[in-house]
Amino acid sequence: MKILAIDDQQLILLSVEKRLKELGYTVMTANSGQKGMELFDSFDPDLVLVDINMTDMSGLEVVKYIKSKGENKAQVMVMSGNTEENIIIDGFTLGIDDYMKKPVSLDEMAARIKRLIGVPKVNNNVKVTAGARMLQKNCVGVVIPCYNEEERLLSIEFKDFAHKNLGYHLCFVNDGSTDNTLEVLKKLQDGSESNISIYDCAKNGGKAEAVRQGMLFLEKDEQLDYIGFLDADLSTDFRDFDDLVETLDQSSFKIVSGSRMSRMGANITKESARKIISMTINLIIRTILRMPFNDTQCGAKVMDRSVVPILFGKPFITKWLFDVEMFIRMRKHYGKTEAKKLICEQPLKRWIHADGSKLSMKDSVKIVGQLAKIAFVYR
Missing domain, CATH: 3.90.550.10 (Spore Coat Polysaccharide Biosynthesis Protein SpsA; Chain A)
Incomplete structure (x- = not known):
């Protein structure tokens, strides 16, 4: 199972990537909306995890691009500190499958992803990091x-x-x-x-x-x-x-x-x-x-x-x-x-x-x- 994570803040991106790989997912990351769209075409992910407030473009622009690819059935999850109601509504109108508001724990993020695309076979040699860890806004x-x-x-x-x-x-x-x-x-x-x-x-x-x-x-x-x-x-x-x-x-x-x-x-x-x-x-x-x-x-x-x-x-x-x-x-x-x-x-x-x-x-x-x-x- 493949996940593409898009966020322009490396501190967040590294933590997300590490946890998802611990859980057995194949993960690619992009630190801008443009790079994310380019990776989407070549990587063909099962799920895209995207932030809204990025420096080069809004995450909603990325969502529009993904949804324009009618043949692709990737699930789309937004994880953002932007809590404006109109932005959240716009996201669901475009067809996103979930919206998580930061701060949010890595455990909650993982649970929501598992609900959308299921659980991969975890390598028993991989140690999952213990303890509640929060992704800040x-x-x-x-x-x-x-x-x-x-x-x-x-x-x-x-x-x-x-x-x-x-x-x-x-x-x-x-x-x-x-x-x-x-x-x-x-x-x-x-x-x-x-x-x-x-x-x-x-x-x-x-x-x-x-x-x-x-x-x-x-x-x-x-x-x-x-x-x-x-x-x-x-x-x-x-x-x-x-x-x-x-x-x-x-x-x-x-x-x-x-x-x-x-x-x-x-x-x-x-x-x-x-x-x-x-x-x-x-x-x-x-x-x-x-x-x-x-x-x-x-x-x-x-x-x-x-x-x-x-x-x-x-x-x-x-x-x-x-x-x-x-x-x-x-x-x-x-x-x-x-x-x-x-x-x-x-x-x-x-x-x-x-x-x-x-x-x-x-x-x-x-x-x-x-x-x-x-x-x-x-x-």
């Missing part, structure tokens, strides 16, 4: 800056997330670590090269430059819809980061930034001294930005890929306060009124201060001087 790149994280890096949590959430690409930036961080990252990447990458900086440049290099590296990957960054200690966990992505997807915002505001129903913990210093620094930041931010320095942010060159094209002037510079660059590019409409500050449900933070109390004092420098340079 969007492809998201996440930068994780690392400096001497050998003992703090939560490798199991990162690998487990990458394994289960298909559509996420994790980019670990080794910021010139002097311990065994690079070796730890290579072990973490082993076997997951398609959705975990390592950007190795020859020397330590600070968190700002590490994040900047990682963001520019991921921005080159055209399959990514959104790109963000997250701290290596996972003080903000992936459930909250997923919530930031969902807000970005369901709105016209360009940036969604996490906020560690204490509130009912949220698990937000900080050291008392750090909390007092943070409140003082934040008051100064609000004055400089002239925008009502509660927490610019939360290490969890996600943005539309279109703003990455605007925010990260030039080096930052500070090592720690690049978040403030990001928002100033947004204000300068779009104007204050428009920038306030494009940036969303979303309270986190969970945030835990992790021991071993690289930012000391002495460094906190230096921040005031760096804020003065920012105010002067961006005046």
